[in-house]
Amino acid sequence: MLDVKFCGIDFKNPVLVASGTFGFGMEYEKIIDVSRLGGLITKGLTLNKKEGNEGIRIHEVRGGMLNSIGLQNPGIDEFIEKYLEGMKKYGVPIIANLGGSSIEDYVKGAERLDKTDIDMIELNISCPNVKEGGMNFGIKSSVAKEVVKSVRASTKKPLMVKLSPNAEDIVDMAVKCVEAGADAISLVNTFKGMAIDIYKRRPVFNNTFAGLSGPAIKPIALRMVYEVSKAVDVPVCGLGGIIDYKDAVEFIMAGAHLIQIGTANFMNPRASIEIIEGIERFMERENIKSLDEIRGIV
Amino acid sequence: MLDVKFCGIDFKNPVLVASGTFGFGMEYEKIIDVSRLGGLITKGLTLNKKEGNEGIRIHEVRGGMLNSIGLQNPGIDEFIEKYLEGMKKYGVPIIANLGGSSIEDYVKGAERLDKTDIDMIELNISCPNVKEGGMNFGIKSSVAKEVVKSVRASTKKPLMVKLSPNAEDIVDMAVKCVEAGADAISLVNTFKGMAIDIYKRRPVFNNTFAGLSGPAIKPIALRMVYEVSKAVDVPVCGLGGIIDYKDAVEFIMAGAHLIQIGTANFMNPRASIEIIEGIERFMERENIKSLDEIRGIV
Amino acid sequence: MEYKEVLVYSNIKVEEDIYVLSLIIGDDVKAGQFYMLKAWDEEPILARPISVHSVEDGVVKFAYQVKGRGTKILSSLKPEDKVYVLGPIGNGLDTQKFKGKIALISGGIGIAPMLQIAKGLDGEIDLYAGFNKSPYLIDEFRKYCTNIYVTSEKDEGYFKGFITEIFNPFEYNVVICCGPEVMMKRVVEMCKNYATPVYVLMENKMACGVGACLGCACNTKEGKKRVCVDGPVFKGTDVMFSA
């Protein structure tokens, strides 16, 4: 009843865990039955190992949190060597989240992932483009299009592009990414925010800005998922502030085929499981036989 | 100690109440001493009376609320006739918030306000441009620039332009508005969001979308105020999710000369007064003699 | 109208999900008025509008149904706990101006404001109270009402069906109604047929409770009105129901 076919892959339910909030899955294995999830998305991977940012990395705000992890990750090679096998043992689709700070990095990363048996690549275009002065790849559609095109050419894996809500025009961004060859769109990544330590009289984060996630962003994320779902004809994976099954159903009704749970994992490590169970009970109560009946109904 | 000179006007403290959240001031007079506020901003005014939107107009979400009032207001003439005198009796600066759905409306509205003794006009460019198919004036800098130029030419009152956080590029938007003659910038208005009634399987609001305000938006609003303050050399008025004095101080440290309290008035009708008192106590504790010492310090 | 912190006197469960909260508020209250209640700090962000159920020497009682986050928190209140109250709000009902035979019609928790209304009225009062589940708060009315008609979808011993099936406007000089919009709409239509004056208590979502936000607007013959300060009591024939 909860199963979804997405880019040719069978997901037993639409509830995935969002990149960067669930490590490589093993971290949560003592607490929940990871094999019940719809799918796993890796922490953002870059071609080479990254140590991430210095200073404070997370800061709680009302209704959400700011993070500035800075893409700390072991690099793609070490991921393949040390973590991929472990992730596969849960028997659910594995999506590798790919980051990069130049088009070459992205392309090389995609090429290596192409040779593994991961099921899909989620391309994170919210990374700063180091070569062009640090502005994110995900702000201007024309810039994003270039990355997507290049990555598209370097892998046969299904390619899902993860949009940044900071994009100048989210709908145009989605359309351009699809034109460039994206098989699916996921959205949203974190919103550019900031916080100030009023006693130290300086920003909380070394990089001044950080990414806002959690319930606070949900109404905006939902709106974006709705707009993008109407505008593209590839399937959409929705996320941003989903913390219970009602939020999840809203995203599905807005048009999402799959959804991802991020910050909610920190609020309640069982959140994703409870959301799967909640959607199921909702469907029973409302006599819905398949998600097709309600997807995009709004 | 709390006084601020802003566009030549003396504000005894930097705490104003945001348009649409405080009516015309009288509504709160039984509950708080309105004359203690730094200044009053009217409900959004349009040339002609507007009945506003049908259906549900407010919807609470985690950390904030969505509203779709639709600029219900008595029209500028009736405002002048019936409300302006009443507002003036509090002895604080009065800012008229001006909306419109075409450039002509804005211009005519500004011309009428110019003849009154309001202290300043706050130009709300988040209104849908009816002539050009409903896209907000506040999304594209080039479009906003036209409105600001026209309004600038039609009034000698200090002109503060209130930006929408939905702008494609908030910094460029601010810069263009200043080029077009804005004496000050205020930001942010509400974020475009939505909510779905999963039982009725349709959007909560008749217009599908609605504006998100409240604590949820604070980290993003603060970031925008910071970015804009650095980019323009006119004074900035900051708002978006401020609910206590700490939030207020963050906005001031980010560069805001004045701040506005919106949704917090609903959470606690005494919020604005408590924020004034809180800033004062903070300054005493931290031995700050004037807001100049901390404004934009970050 | 005032904004202040007051203490809980008692908070009693009277039926599944139905509670009566007594707050130590010494205000002068009119029947049909309400308060915005907040028993939390920041989240949920809005206060909840709840009608005055009854006023008794320095204590204002509220009868409410647990629906979502806010009323859930209200239901957990204990004596001496603190609650922020804004009120009393609204036009209320000039109960003294009504004479003759009066019908009070409620649907579900719409019965809440009826007690203080009944207490203020002089004429012969009949209560028509409809419930989906088991009836509640009925006993309180015996002192003030001549006849009490109760319907319940659930419990035995009550009429099963809509209140509107057993109520005849023709018999009454005034009708006062509070409940779901569909019900109020129907009652107003029935009363129109007999030209019986009818008053309704509207419930719209509210943010400010003071007339500032315009969130609670309801359509009337004279345009948009604010339920919080122009209402919550309206002439039934003035309201353009959306349901």
Place this chain on the structure above:
Amino acid sequence: MEYKEVLVYSNIKVEEDIYVLSLIIGDDVKAGQFYMLKAWDEEPILARPISVHSVEDGVVKFAYQVKGRGTKILSSLKPEDKVYVLGPIGNGLDTQKFKGKIALISGGIGIAPMLQIAKGLDGEIDLYAGFNKSPYLIDEFRKYCTNIYVTSEKDEGYFKGFITEIFNPFEYNVVICCGPEVMMKRVVEMCKNYATPVYVLMENKMACGVGACLGCACNTKEGKKRVCVDGPVFKGTDVMFSA
């Protein structure tokens, strides 16, 4: 490690803003480990990491200082209230492997984890506890410690000054330290001079508590480590302090 709902056994105020919370948790806990505690539903969104203060037949005790929103809520807990706990988390300290003369050095609420550590150690234990305000939790240590040195900026009868002024690393075989980073950094430097092994308990901001979010990273000689699962106990000489 497990995520579950448990009951409050007691929650006792021991000093201004300092509480000891006992939860009915039957876990097998190592000294130096901690739990993520959450006694609310949605807001604040993150759980709070709090060290195990002491374990006594089926009850885990936590000593904490009220700082902000989360610990404020913890301080209002009453017996039988529910708390979500995730834990026990972290490497903890293999107390059995230490021999000889051992110094426990704490700053402020850094004393919290020291009790369970003291209970597990075998050698001769000296406690050095520094406070800005009035000392607390000291009595508990008398059973396990040979000497107890207390400093307080506020109360009479105690040494006024930094713990580091009265502590000499030369005298000890092992030093274990928990407190503000500046203090831990200083203690580690002092110990380096005498090549005395020193362990520190790090406190970084945490979101997940399971090693997934990388929010709690701390710099060590071997690169970034996660305080939650790679720590919270580190060799003092491995940590690159930021303070």
